[in-house]
Amino acid sequence: MLLGIPYTELAWLAVALLAAGAVTGILAGVFGVGGGAVIVPVLYELFTLLAVPEAVRMPLCVGTSLAVIIPTSIRSFNAHRRKGMVDMSIVKIWAVPVVIGVLAGGVIARYAPADVFKAVFVAVAGLSAIRLLLGKDSWKLAEDIPGPLVMRGFGLVIGVLSALMGIGGGQLSSLFMTFYGRPIHQAVATSSGLGVIISLPGALSYIYAGWPRAAEFPDVAALQPPLSLGYVSLIGFVLFVPTSIWTAPLGARLAHTLPKRKLEVLFGLFLGVVCLRFILSFF
Numbered sequence: 001m002l003l004g005i006p007y008t009e010l011a012w013l014a015v016a017l018l019a020a021g022a023v024t025g026i027l028a029g030v031f032g033v034g035g036g037a038v039i040v041p042v043l044y045e046l047f048t049l050l051a052v053p054e055a056v057r058m059p060l061c062v063g064t065s066l067a068v069i070i071p072t073s074i075r076s077f078n079a080h081r082r083k084g085m086v087d088m089s090i091v092k093i094w095a096v097p098v099v100i101g102v103l104a105g106g107v108i109a110r111y112a113p114a115d116v117f118k119a120v121f122v123a124v125a126g127l128s129a130i131r132l133l134l135g136k137d138s139w140k141l142a143e144d145i146p147g148p149l150v151m152r153g154f155g156l157v158i159g160v161l162s163a164l165m166g167i168g169g170g171q172l173s174s175l176f177m178t179f180y181g182r183p184i185h186q187a188v189a190t191s192s193g194l195g196v197i198i199s200l201p202g203a204l205s206y207i208y209a210g211w212p213r214a215a216e217f218p219d220v221a222a223l224q225p226p227l228s229l230g231y232v233s234l235i236g237f238v239l240f241v242p243t244s245i246w247t248a249p250l251g252a253r254l255a256h257t258l259p260k261r262k263l264e265v266l267f268g269l270f271l272g273v274v275c276l277r278f279i280l281s282f283f
Helices: 007-031 036-049 054-082 088-111 114-134 148-165 170-179 184-216 218-223 234-257 261-281
Strands: none
Touching: 007 036, 007 054, 007 234, 036 054, 036 114, 036 148, 036 234, 036 261, 054 088, 054 114, 054 148, 054 184, 054 234, 088 148, 088 184, 114 148, 114 170, 114 261, 148 170, 148 184, 170 184, 184 234
8 A cells, every 4th residue: 555545556547647648748749738738637636536635736736747848848849840840939039928927827826726726727728629629720810920019928928827727838829829820830839849938937936836835834735745846746747757758759740740630629628528627626
């Protein structure tokens, strides 16, 4: 027995997490999403099974997701950049405001109740699901990217929401770029660069958010599972990373060779189910 769970059950959990890591890597490459939309709900179910209390469960999922996204995003970004599909001018415009937004999200994470994280996840994932399931290529706001001021403002929003949702920003930035006339493949590739910018400061901000709370409130430290740094679970990180790193380049290759519609529908349905799961948890 470990943590009150039989070793055989833990072994199955480990296999499931490794498999989820593989799916995470593929999604990171195919959709430029960093995998957080998969990592967070999977970790939520795992931490529920481990009886991690609701007060820290969701921020722990989000912080761990951001840590996992660090190597996955780097691999995905490098794979897309080698194909010459990344628009570095957009990445440079977004870099500073996105990081500021991520750090602001980390500060919010220190004080926000668990339902805030779920609400952000449902709102962003729900919007993404609608776009994936019902959206058309003809849906556009303009034929080209807006000016630097609007871009930086949206970058700030991407940073805050990504930090509270535990994603690499790809869902938001891809949605934005396709609405402004950029081809989906370029939007996906460019979005993968945001995962690198978001994940590292995001994970560090969640370590910061969890540690001071644990110091100020000893009962918070008691609620967190073993081997955690603030709101980052090292167990979740170690189990997700190997297969997600391995499959991220495969996802990037799939993004440029396979029809995306079926994948979009499946991912949209998955996000819809996750949204419903979190909505039901409010009651």
